[in-house]
Every structure is written in structure tokens, then in C-alpha cells.
Amino acid sequence: MAETAGKQRGRPFRKGQTGNPNGRPRKTPEVREVEELCKELGPMAVERLAHWARSKDPAASVRACQAILDRGFGKAAQPVDSDVTVRMVVNAPQPIESPEDWAAKNAPTVHH
Numbered sequence: 001m002a003e004t005a006g007k008q009r010g011r012p013f014r015k016g017q018t019g020n021p022n023g024r025p026r027k028t029p030e031v032r033e034v035e036e037l038c039k040e041l042g043p044m045a046v047e048r049l050a051h052w053a054r055s056k057d058p059a060a061s062v063r064a065c066q067a068i069l070d071r072g073f074g075k076a077a078q079p080v081d082s083d084v085t086v087r088m089v090v091n092a093p094q095p096i097e098s099p100e101d102w103a104a105k106n107a108p109t110v111h112h
Contacts, residue, residue: 013019027035052064096102
């Protein structure tokens with residue numbers, strides 16, 4: 001396996017073996033109840049958003065349309081503006097005293 005910064009990459013488990021033997025944790029009864037309530041209220045919420053999307057109030061209409069589009073098609077990617085400083089360390093070769101030193105250090109070697 002390839003080693004990258006101390007972390008093993010690739011397939012660390014044998015075929016048929018998993019790294020998560022218990023799987024995803026089960027949802028609590030409270031989480032299931034909230035999900036069920038949201039599903040029940042979903043159609044009414046869409047109707048309400050549609051009502052506001054048709055509103056004469058431009059701000060309410062735009063916000064309702066945005067909510068409908070975000071849920072129907074996913075939110076648009078947001079550009080990120082960041083100020084990043086990159087520090088690079090370069091190991092430069094040592095200076096050579098003379099052309100003869102360079103020739104001696106870089107002379108071709110013959111392997112037999």
C-alpha cells in the first residue's frame with residue numbers, strides 16, 4: 001500500500017471485511033418523529049412558498065423563489081475569497097568553487 005503522510009491509502013481491509021462493522025448508527029425515535037412531521041408538512045410548505053413566489057411583494061417573491069430553487073435544484077456554488085500565505089522551502093544546490101569542481105562532480109560514470 002502507498003503511504004502518504006503516515007496514513008495508509010488504498011484497500012486496508014481484506015476482501016469482504018469492513019472498517020465499519022456496525023454500520024451507520026440508527027436514528028433515534030426523536031429524529032424519526034421530526035423527519036415524519038417534516039414529510040407531512042412538506043406539501044403545505046411548498047404551496048405556501050408558491051403563494052409567496054406569486055406575491056406582489058418583490059422581496060417576499062424573490063425569497064420564496066430562491067427557497068424553491070435551492071430545494072429543487074440545490075444551492076448554487078458560492079465563490080470563496082481567501083487570503084492565503086504559502087511558505088516554500090527550496091533546497092538549492094551548493095555553489096561550486098570552479099568549473100573543474102563542477103566537471104569532477106558531474107562526470108559521466110560508466111557501468112559495466
